[in-house]
Amino acid sequence: MYNFWIQTWTYYKGLYDWLHPRGYIANVIGTPVMFVLMWAMMGRYAIDPAASAYYAIGMNVSTMGYNIISALTMSYANDRWYSGLTYLYITKANRFLNFLSRCIPHYTTGLLSFITGMVMIRLITPVDFGAVNWTGLIVATLVVAASVLALAQFLGIFCIIFTEWLNTLAFSLGVTFILCGFVLPLNIFPQWVQEIGKLLPMTNGLIAIRAAFSGAAFSTFWFDILREALTGIVYFVVGYYCFVFFERVVKRSGKLEMEQYG
Amino acid sequence: MFFMNTIYAIMAAFRQHWKNTTSNMWSLSFFFGSVPQIAVFGWIAIQNPDPHVLAYLSVGAPFGTVWNSVFFGIAGALSSEIWNGTAEFTMISRTSMLTALIGKAMAMMVFGIPVGIVALTAMLAVAHQWPVIANIPLAFISSIFVFIGLTATGLVMAPVVALARGRTAGMFTTFLPIIVAFSGFMYPVSALPTGLGVVAHILPSAWAMDSVMQAIMGPESAWAVISGWLYSLLLSAFLLAVTYFLFKVVERRLRITGLITY
Numbered sequence: 082m083y084n085f086w087i088q089t090w091t092y093y094k095g096l097y098d099w100l101h102p103r104g105y106i107a108n109v110i111g112t113p114v115m116f117v118l119m120w121a122m123m124g125r126y127a128i129d130p131a132a133s134a135y136y137a138i139g140m141n142v143s144t145m146g147y148n149i150i151s152a153l154t155m156s157y158a159n160d161r162w163y164s165g166l167t168y169l170y171i172t173k174a175n176r177f178l179n180f181l182s183r184c185i186p187h188y189t190t191g192l193l194s195f196i197t198g199m200v201m202i203r204l205i206t207p208v209d210f211g212a213v214n215w216t217g218l219i220v221a222t223l224v225v226a227a228s229v230l231a232l233a234q235f236l237g238i239f240c241i242i243f244t245e246w247l248n249t250l251a252f253s254l255g256v257t258f259i260l261c262g263f264v265l266p267l268n269i270f271p272q273w274v275q276e277i278g279k280l281l282p283m284t285n286g287l288i289a290i291r292a293a294f295s296g297a298a299f300s301t302f303w304f305d306i307l308r309e310a311l312t313g314i315v316y317f318v319v320g321y322y323c324f325v326f327f328e329r330v331v332k333r334s335g336k337l338e339m340e341q342y343g
Numbered sequence: 344m345f346f347m348n349t350i351y352a353i354m355a356a357f358r359q360h361w362k363n364t365t366s367n368m369w370s371l372s373f374f375f376g377s378v379p380q381i382a383v384f385g386w387i388a389i390q391n392p393d394p395h396v397l398a399y400l401s402v403g404a405p406f407g408t409v410w411n412s413v414f415f416g417i418a419g420a421l422s423s424e425i426w427n428g429t430a431e432f433t434m435i436s437r438t439s440m441l442t443a444l445i446g447k448a449m450a451m452m453v454f455g456i457p458v459g460i461v462a463l464t465a466m467l468a469v470a471h472q473w474p475v476i477a478n479i480p481l482a483f484i485s486s487i488f489v490f491i492g493l494t495a496t497g498l499v500m501a502p503v504v505a506l507a508r509g510r511t512a513g514m515f516t517t518f519l520p521i522i523v524a525f526s527g528f529m530y531p532v533s534a535l536p537t538g539l540g541v542v543a544h545i546l547p548s549a550w551a552m553d554s555v556m557q558a559i560m561g562p563e564s565a566w567a568v569i570s571g572w573l574y575s576l577l578l579s580a581f582l583l584a585v586t587y588f589l590f591k592v593v594e595r596r597l598r599i600t601g602l603i604t605y
Binding site for chain 1: 377378379380382383386387388390391396400512513514516517518520521523524529530531534535
């Protein structure tokens with residue numbers, strides 16, 4: 082276990098470029114503050130105060146997702162950029178533990194971002210914090226953060242395959258922005274689009290988070306949390322198999338140059 | 344003669360930066376990341392029966408996209424010169440470094456225009472409505488001032504980033520929405536709480552967006568529009584003066600102490 086935690090810390094410290102006080106504070110405090118403020122003001126101007134609360138909650142989850150996904154995808158891209166993967170491929174290190182170790186510290190980054198966003202929601206929107214179902218909110222948030230982590234692990238593989246990790250990041254953010262219900266309610270889409278949206282992490286969890294904010298009983302949204310957790314597990318498993326599969330491809334072809342796969 | 348030489352230098356820098364930007368696949372990320380978000384604005388705008396909301400967002404939101412697309416290219420232009428070892432060649436040339444950077448900034452701004460146009464098209468396609476603008480020529484002229492203001496804001500960051508010597512990594516994700524939120528691209532600055540509204544008017548683009556609002560609603564008076572242009576221009580000039588001063592600092596450090604290298 083000692084080696085596992087050393088590995089976890091090394092990946093975190095060595096590959097996450099924004100892990101210094103200025104960068105970290107900017108991302109876990111500055112970014113959620115600005116995004117929640119911006120979208121709450123936007124909702125108030127364009128529609129009404131209720132919309133401002135709706136957007137603020139959605140953007141808080143979105144910013145948590147952004148923080149986790151950008152951190153992890155960057156770490157994967159850096160691992161290839163700094164040639165760390167080459168050394169991993171010549172060792173007998175347990176690949177599953179290696180895969181797992183890459184994501185753990187980023188969980189806290191997402192949660193801290195969410196907490197900052199909560200403070201902003203309290204300050205600038207009409208959400209009644211006295212009515213919030215706190216147990217449900219905490220459980221839903223913990224599950225959503227884990228599920229986003231799984232999505233980021235899955236996306237990380239594309240960041241070691243393709244040269245430009247920013248394209249992977251931007252594409253994933255663009256798709257989740259539309260289909261996860263951060264701003265657009267899912268029910269405006271046709272049923273089949275809604276189902277696609279629910280295959281993405283954050284969608285089901287956000288339904289639960291919104292329900293918890295409105296004070297709904299846990300029994301009314303436990304299934305959304307369960308579905309969110311299952312979605313996360315699927316992404317994690319698929320991500321792990323892609324990670325192992327890519328190693329096989331590299332070893333078979335002998336090609337790991339940056340521009341090799343596009 | 345001096346004037347023509349300056350124009351030639353700006354054009355050459357423009358061409359160089361344009362080629363550099365358009366030859367990289369990472370520029371696709373601007374389209375992936377921004378267009379879905381702006382399309383969402385189209386949906387939000389039509390939730391309000393007031394047609395001015397759509398009109399305001401159809402001007403402001405693409406500017407937010409342009410800003411997000413061009414900021415890295417402008418702010419990072421000088422530090423890239425230092426990083427790549429080409430700043431020294433600019434030092435031995437008679438062309439000032441600021442002149443070259445203005446050409447690069449213009450290239451980035453022009454590069455941002457297609458992103459803005461695609462974003463606007465996506466937004467109007469979702470809205471299925473044409474924005475109602477009371478005075479289109481005034482809105483167009485005001486937009487030019489927004490454009491100038493954004494260029495000046497981006498340029499001032501170039502020497503700041505260079506002087507910070509790489510210590511700004513990870514901070515841009517906060518800086519980007521600050522400018523969008525306080526320029527009033529998603530809502531009029533008057534919608535912000537009073538204190539934040541005052542802060543926002545430090546930015547030249549916020550004044551120009553006030554004029555955009557006047558043009559959309561139908562100007563209360565000529566002064567209401569022209570004052571926005573005037574303050575925007577004055578603040579842009581002030582930012583350019585600050586930029587010039589900071590460039591001198593960068594140049595001094597490069598020539599004398601050499602402390603600016605990474």
